[in-house]
Amino acid sequence: QITMAARHPTSILVYNGPGCHEECRTFLHHALMSAVDRNQHSVQDITPQQVLEGSWMETSVLIVFGGGYDLGFESALGKEGANQIRRFVDSGGSYLGICAGAYWACDYIEFDKRGPLEVTGERFLKFYPGLCIGPAFPGFQYDSKAGVHAVPIRYKETVTFDAYMDGGGFFKPYKQSVIDQTVGAVDKSDTETNMVKSELHLNESPSDRDYQPASCDLDVLGPRRRSLVVDTLGKYSSLVETDSTAIVKCKVGDGMVILSGVHVEFPAQLLLQENVYLKPWLPQFLRSEDTRLFVFKDILAQLGVQV
Numbered sequence: 001q002i003t004m005a006a007r008h009p010t011s012i013l014v015y016n017g018p019g020c021h022e023e024c025r026t027f028l029h030h031a032l033m034s035a036v037d038r039n040q041h042s043v044q045d046i047t048p049q050q051v052l053e054g055s056w057m058e059t060s061v062l063i064v065f066g067g068g069y070d071l072g073f074e075s076a077l078g079k080e081g082a083n084q085i086r087r088f089v090d091s092g093g094s095y096l097g098i099c100a101g102a103y104w105a106c107d108y109i110e111f112d113k114r115g116p117l118e119v120t121g122e123r124f125l126k127f128y129p130g131l132c133i134g135p136a137f138p139g140f141q142y143d144s145k146a147g148v149h150a151v152p153i154r155y156k157e158t159v160t161f162d163a164y165m166d167g168g169g170f171f172k173p174y175k176q177s178v179i180d181q182t183v184g185a186v187d188k189s190d191t192e193t194n195m196v197k198s199e200l201h202l203n204e205s206p207s208d209r210d211y212q213p214a215s216c217d218l219d220v221l222g223p224r225r226r227s228l229v230v231d232t233l234g235k236y237s238s239l240v241e242t243d244s245t246a247i248v249k250c251k252v253g254d255g256m257v258i259l260s261g262v263h264v265e266f267p268a269q270l271l272l273q274e275n276v277y278l279k280p281w282l283p284q285f286l287r288s289e290d291t292r293l294f295v296f297k298d299i300l301a302q303l304g305v306q307v
Contacts, residue, residue: 009061009093012036012305016045019072019100024263028066028098031265035297037306048076054084061304062094065101067166067263069142071119073104082124090253094303095127099168102259106132111169117142127250127257129227134169136236136243136261145277150284152237153246153262153295160237161291162284163246164271168261170236171245173229227252233299234260249302256303264296 014028025045032043046063050056056063063085065073077085089095097105106128111119112135134140140147150162227250234247247264250257268289271278285292297307 009059009304010041011056011060012041012043013046013056013060013063014043015051015063015065015073015101017048017072018076019068019070019074020066021068021100024067024099027263027266027270028064030270031267031296032064032300034267035293035300035307040306048081051077051081051084054087057084057088057091057093060088060093062096062300063088064096065098065104066265067099067101069119070100070104070109070123073100074123079124086125086127086252089127089255089257092254094255094305095125095252095257096299096303097127097257097259098263098265099166099261102171102261103132103134103169105257105259106130106171107174109133109169111135111167112140127227127252128171128248128259129229129250130171130173132169132171132259132261133243134261135167136170136239136246137165140167145275148277148281150281150288151262153234154237155234155247155295155298159291159295161288161295162281163262163264163288163292164266164281164285165262168246168263170239170243170261171248171259172243227257233258234262234295236261247299258299258303260299264292264299266292268292 012032014025014032016025029043036043041061046056085095095105103109103111104123105125106123107126108122108131109120110131110133111117113120117140135147137149137151138147145166147166149165151165152160153163154160229248230251231249232245233249235244236246246262247258247260268285271282271285300307
């Protein structure tokens with residue numbers, strides 16, 4: 001088992017492969033290069049083949065999956081790729097999932113359930129012991145900014161800003177789970193074995209009934225290590241309390257995971273585009289830019305990155 005102390009990791013890796021949206025990847029690179037201490041870290045792409053090969057674990061502090069579509073991640077990486085990423089985090093690495101990267105890292109996702117864009121199902125990473133349900137705000141369309149919103153976020157209870165939202169979800173623990181807001185607290189449920197039962201019907205999910213976890217068969221460093229929700233970092237201020245969790249932090253083995261339904265990484269200056277759907281929101285993004293950058297840097301620092 002590789003430990004953080006043995007690795008002295010410095011690299012920050014951005015997934016580039018099926019499922020990755022090119023504009024999101026470009027913005028993510030720009031945001032990371034602007035936020036991190038470049039004397040301490042390099043920012044590089046990582047392909048599905050490299051994820052599967054695994055040598056990156058020894059030199060990396062963080063792997064990031066941004067916007068796009070999570071079925072692409074699933075098809076390119078599958079269980080083997082998820083195991084590699086899970087092994088990295090178990091051993092002390094960090095994972096940041098934004099929008100599609102956040103959906104993919106949950107135990108189960110519900111996207112546009114019973115709608116024309118429906119994607120529902122179990123996922124392999126299982127960093128969050130519950131569901132990601134979305135879109136949290138209406139209007140999402142692939143290859144369009146018609147569903148973009150500037151949504152008010154309350155971060156760590158005291159910081160407020162308007163964040164870029166386009167199809168992201170909210171996080172919901174399983175019914176028997178209790179999330180304690182105190183950092184370091186454990187999830188009261190047996191999240192170690194959260195798996196969706198194979199007999200679930202096509203349109204039935206853990207949110208439809210009292211869900212009972214089944215056993216997990218992922219092969220990660222022998223016995224599976226628990227995923228614990230340790231903090232709700234951000235909430236959607238305009239949604240009802242039960243659907244308000246926007247940014248979550250999870251402890252996984254020796255590593256840390258942060259998942260965000262909103263694009264905390266999108267720099268406002270890159271949004272100055274002649275787009276009819278973006279224009280109404282630009283003043284809010286520009287007013288929130290300093291706070292957005294503060295939040296993004298704070299998230300990175302919690303994931304072991306020097307900013």
